[in-house]
Amino acid sequence: FRGLTDSGMEVIVAPRPGFSTASAHLGLRFGSVHTRFLDDSGEEVSVPDGSAHYLEHKLFEGKEEKVFDRFGRLGAQFNGGTGFHTTTYYFSTSRNFTESLDVLLDFVLNPLITEERVEKERGIIEQEVRMYEDDPGFRSHFLLHRALYSNLRLRVSPGGRVSDVKAITAADIQACYDAFYSPSSLCLVVSGDLNPDEIFEQAQLLTPAESGAMGQFLPVDEPEVVAEPWLEEEFPLARSRTLIGWRESVSPGTGELGLRRRLAAHFALDMLFGLSGRSHADLYDRGVVDDSFGHHYSDGPDHGYAAVVGSPENPESFVREIKNAATTFLARGVKGKNLERLKRAALGGLAGSLESPSALASALLGSRLRDEDPFAARSLISTVTCEEVDACARELLDPARSAVAVLRPSL
Numbered sequence: 001f002r003g004l005t006d007s008g009m010e011v012i013v014a015p016r017p018g019f020s021t022a023s024a025h026l027g028l029r030f031g032s033v034h035t036r037f038l039d040d041s042g043e044e045v046s047v048p049d050g051s052a053h054y055l056e057h058k059l060f061e062g063k064e065e066k067v068f069d070r071f072g073r074l075g076a077q078f079n080g081g082t083g084f085h086t087t088t089y090y091f092s093t094s095r096n097f098t099e100s101l102d103v104l105l106d107f108v109l110n111p112l113i114t115e116e117r118v119e120k121e122r123g124i125i126e127q128e129v130r131m132y133e134d135d136p137g138f139r140s141h142f143l144l145h146r147a148l149y150s151n152l153r154l155r156v157s158p159g160g161r162v163s164d165v166k167a168i169t170a171a172d173i174q175a176c177y178d179a180f181y182s183p184s185s186l187c188l189v190v191s192g193d194l195n196p197d198e199i200f201e202q203a204q205l206l207t208p209a210e211s212g213a214m215g216q217f218l219p220v221d222e223p224e225v226v227a228e229p230w231l232e233e234e235f236p237l238a239r240s241r242t243l244i245g246w247r248e249s250v251s252p253g254t255g256e257l258g259l260r261r262r263l264a265a266h267f268a269l270d271m272l273f274g275l276s277g278r279s280h281a282d283l284y285d286r287g288v289v290d291d292s293f294g295h296h297y298s299d300g301p302d303h304g305y306a307a308v309v310g311s312p313e314n315p316e317s318f319v320r321e322i323k324n325a326a327t328t329f330l331a332r333g334v335k336g337k338n339l340e341r342l343k344r345a346a347l348g349g350l351a352g353s354l355e356s357p358s359a360l361a362s363a364l365l366g367s368r369l370r371d372e373d374p375f376a377a378r379s380l381i382s383t384v385t386c387e388e389v390d391a392c393a394r395e396l397l398d399p400a401r402s403a404v405a406v407l408r409p410s411l
Helices: 051-061 065-076 095-109 115-133 137-147 162-167 168-180 196-206 256-274 278-285 315-332 336-353 357-368 376-383 386-396
Strands: 001-005 008-017 022-028 036-038 043-044 076-082 087-093 186-192 230-235 240-247 294-300 303-310 402-409
Touching: 008 162, 008 196, 008 357, 022 168, 022 357, 036 051, 036 336, 051 076, 051 087, 051 115, 065 095, 076 196, 087 095, 087 357, 095 186, 095 303, 115 137, 115 162, 115 294, 137 230, 137 303, 137 402, 186 357, 196 240, 230 336, 240 315, 256 294, 256 303, 256 315, 256 336, 256 386, 278 315, 303 315, 315 376, 315 386, 315 402, 336 376, 376 402
Parallel strands: 008 186, 230 402
Antiparallel strands: 001 008, 022 087, 022 186, 036 043, 076 087, 240 303, 240 402, 294 303
8 A cells, every 4th residue: 555645745554464563664865964955945054964863863852751751651662763865763563553653653743852952962962973983893884985985974974973963953953854854755654464544544644734845955076086095094903994895986876777786786796705606715715804704785866885894914915805806706707607596595585574564664665765666676686687797896896996994903
């Protein structure tokens, strides 16, 4: 079931008969990178990094009672999260679903933001930011972002820096809310043993009759070259943490084209660096990589990159060996039997990942916020070709667009 309330909020219900738990996920296309925008009057607004995350915290506070307490009293498990391009709020419960959905929509659509309330939360958020900055995995991840990008707000974590948190005001948070938390920008996805008509009627009653105009994101000018080919920091850890990133020349895009590109990139990286791949076995046998080694692909409306991470004793040697492995892989080309094996694994993983109501609702919301067909992945996986994966690998693993980030043990 899919419908729009009178105020424009999208409602998707995915029935799961026989399940004892049900889940609701509410999200919007507003995240930490959106620090410059036009409000509904056309005025340009600039807010500090971390403002979207601060707003999430303020909504959690509720008008009269903390949201966690309200959900806890109903027996529901609740949380939320701010990403680079989206913010989501969600709960799962085996009882009191209707009342829990009331709470979810109420605190998101009816906030109370004041200077006093913002100041009250500042110390808590500063502490959270410091905790993440003390984590070597987190620290090295954003060190790589700063090496890859000069201006994109991916350079800064969604929570911002401590200096950003100190600078955020109630006016900044209110400006973000007014510009982007309109019902027409929200998407609600519900899954469980539920009646779709009843869910839609409830959502209709709880959303305003009218929806305000949405703000407009302002683009960021990003140079085509990486910001820093090699970027280092010292950090108190036993062994270095080294990341190599390869930046896409253009954003992979959204919709079916973006999804297809993402699948091709994942297949290429799995062939090159996956546990069952020829390259990984060789690197492991020679001691270049160990169990700390990993790889991933990240993309969004404004970026795309591939990365590997390891904890080598000699970062320079590690980087040289990994880049040599990539060159050898590209020279050999993509093999059909390897791709078919990865396709089968991907289809099996996709089916398993959508079993629970919470996982299904999360996946459906994520797809909608990317402007993708939530059920397109299965058919697209089957149609990705060797030629596509090979071309993607050659474009993606261009040495001219690579950067290295190293956390070295401090003396």
